[in-house]
Amino acid sequence: MTEKLYDFAVIGAGMAGASIAAELAPHAKVLVLEAEDAPGYHSTGRSAAFWEECYGGPGLVPLTLPSGGYLREHGFLNQRGALYIGRAEDKAKMDGFVENFAGTGVTIERLDAGGLRSKVPQLHEEWCDAIYEPACADIDVAALHQHYLKALRQGGVDLVCRARVSDLAREQGGWRIGTERGETYRAAQIVNAAGAWADTLAGLAGAQPLGIGPLRRTVVQLRVSPEAPADQPLVLDISGGFYFKPDNGRLWLSPHDEIPSDPCDAAPEEMDVAVAIDRFQQVTKWRIEAVERRWAGLRSFAPDRLPVYGPDPAVSRFNWFAGQGGFGIQTAPAAARLASQVLLGLEPDDLTRAIDPQAYSPARFSAQKARRTG
Ligand SMILES: Cc1cc2nc3c(=O)[nH]c(=O)nc-3n(C[C@H](O)[C@H](O)[C@H](O)COP(=O)(O)OP(=O)(O)OC[C@H]3O[C@@H](n4cnc5c(N)ncnc54)[C@H](O)[C@@H]3O)c2cc1C
Structure with a gap:
């Protein structure tokens, strides 16, 4: 029997794999291969679940803003608001942040100490400056992931779990893909x-890791006392030392850590948990009653911290x-x-018209290298 020949084999069924397979499905025969027992086990299942217009810098705004429209329209967002906070000595950073996003289309406003205190009364007085972003929202991540997985099923995509790709070989017209279990x-x-x-997989294909x-x-x-109000904004340190937000009567807190790791099933380290708690206690007046859960996940960045989309x-x-x-x-x-x-050679539409695909193309790395050596 001849094996089925797919137009696209998508490797990975996290948010990235599920969403791109769903978009390819109306136009092509698509296969999705996922190493784990179920999609979403790694980064996708471990996020802090917010949509924040400025997150990741101005280079991401062209992707974040239209995505926000889609997420809102499909009911995946719950308005929360966000506050970048600073102390007197952080004024230059706060000013720089506002300048950095001027003209990008994000909605931000500066708050003084009184404005900040009215939104987060539990902060210590030294935190006296804030940038408020009213549009920030919580994302229903599981529902969004399911939305794309449902589109896969409806679009006739074959999704195979427990299929870790371990071999990619060239053959006439494309690729032969082998998994650890021998399929x-x-x-x-x-x-x-x-x-x-992503780089490990590129290595299997003979492509240069990026x-x-x-x-x-x-x-x-955290369970804190008094309980954090459900409508309190996401609070982020302008210097990148922490963020926290309410979730169902509890607070989710991160020390904003970025510890280099091998690709793995990431687990929280006691030291990072301790750092998070110490910073939180220095910044707020809340009393911590219990640390109820802790988790860690991997955030994977290209060297310029922009995503990589394309051939x-x-x-x-x-x-x-x-x-x-x-x-x-x-x-x-x-x-x-x-x-x-x-990938399909289609024209941009309302969601993508304002985005320059070259900004995220992997070709930018070869161009940079050629400039360095030229
Ligand atoms: C603590 C934390 C907080 C975050 N908060 C936010 C947030 O608030 N907002 C936001 O937008 N983002 C947030 N992120 C980032 C977001 O979670 C990730 O950008 C996103 O989940 C990446 O999706 P992905 O599909 O690329 O990766 P993953 O979800 O990790 O999926 C990759 C999949 O590929 C599979 N795979 C790997 N190799 C193979 C192989 N050889 N064969 C088959 N399958 C393979 C893996 O098993 C995995 O399931 C956060 C991340 C973390 C860790």
């Missing part, structure tokens, strides 16, 4: 949506959809639409 599949094109394993490095991030769930410049039929860093959920709708249009 083989055939596809004309590969889409690398392997998250923290330097996509996984960084571990820790989150703890590999040297290995034909090998495509990147990786480097989703700390923004892979909030940018998923526009990112997946854009990348599918690039």
Whole structure:
């Protein structure tokens, strides 16, 4: 019997793999291979679940803003608001932040100490400056992931779990794909949506790794007294030392850690939990009653911290959809639409018209290298 030949084999079924497969499905025969027992086990299942217009810097705003429209329209967002906070000595950083985002289309306003205190009364007095972002929202990550997985089922995509790809071999018209359990599949094109394993997968295909490095991030769930109001904004340190937000009567707190890691099933380290708690106690008047949960996940960044979407410049039929860093959920709708249009040669639409695909193309790394050596 001849093996089925797919147009695209997407490797990884986290938010990246599920969303791009859903976008490809109406146009092509698509296979998704996922190493774990179920999709979403790694970074996608461990996020802090917010959509924040400025997160990741101005280079991501063109992806974040249209994605926000899609997420809102489909009911995946719950308005929360965000506050970047600073002390008197952070004034230059606060001013720089506002300047950095001027003209990008984000909505931010400066609050004085009184304005900040009215939104977060539990902060210590030294925190006296804030940038308020009213549009920031919580994302229902599980529902968004399910939305894309449902689109896969409806679009006739074959999703195979417990299928860790361990071999990629060239053959006439595309690729022969082998898994650790000995199954083989055939596809004309590969889409690398392997998250923290993106460079490892590239190595199997003979493509040059791009330097996509996984960084571990820790989150703890606290029971605090008094209870954090449900509508309190997400609070982020302008210097990147912590963030916290309410979740169902509890607080989710992160020390904003970025610890280089191998691709793995990330687990929280006691030291990072201790650092988170120490910073929180220095910044707020809340009393911690219990640390109820702790988890960690990997955020995987390309060297310039922008995502990588599109065909590999040297290995034909090998495509990147990786480097989703700390923004892979909030940018998923526009990112997946854009990348599918690039792969299929389709025109941009309302979701992607304002995005320059070259800004996220893997070819930018070869161009940078040529400039350095030229
Ligand atoms: C603590 C934390 C907080 C975060 N908060 C936010 C947030 O608030 N908002 C936001 O937008 N983003 C956030 N992020 C980032 C977001 O979670 C990621 O950008 C996103 O989940 C990346 O999705 P992915 O599909 O690329 O990766 P993953 O979800 O890790 O999926 C990759 C998949 O590829 C599979 N795979 C790997 N190698 C192979 C192989 N050889 N064969 C088959 N399958 C393979 C893996 O098993 C995995 O399931 C956060 C991340 C962390 C860790």
